[in-house]
Amino acid sequence: MIDFLEQNQLFIVLTLVLLIWFGILIYLRTIENKIVKLEQALKKQKGNN
Template sequence: MTLPLPKQLARESRTMYEFLEQNSLFVVLTIVLIIWAGLFFYLLRIDKRVAKLEDKS
């Protein structure tokens, strides 16, 4: 038997997907986050090259 959830709780337990669907500004923020992650990844690669250079000298 399942108890009906209180309205407030039901709203909080919705999935991430539904949350993003209803708050479209957060879709834009997710996209900005993805771009930052990409740039960070690139930064890591440059860092690795510089570290290799330091090891040699």
């Protein structure tokens, strides 16, 4: 097990970095969706007034 981890250090780093990066991407997407919803709500509100 330890041998395997030692030999593939780079790939472990790679998986971790990719995981973090995908986490950031998913987080940003949810934020963007929220912003789009808010923008639409605001547009509606303005239309009603």
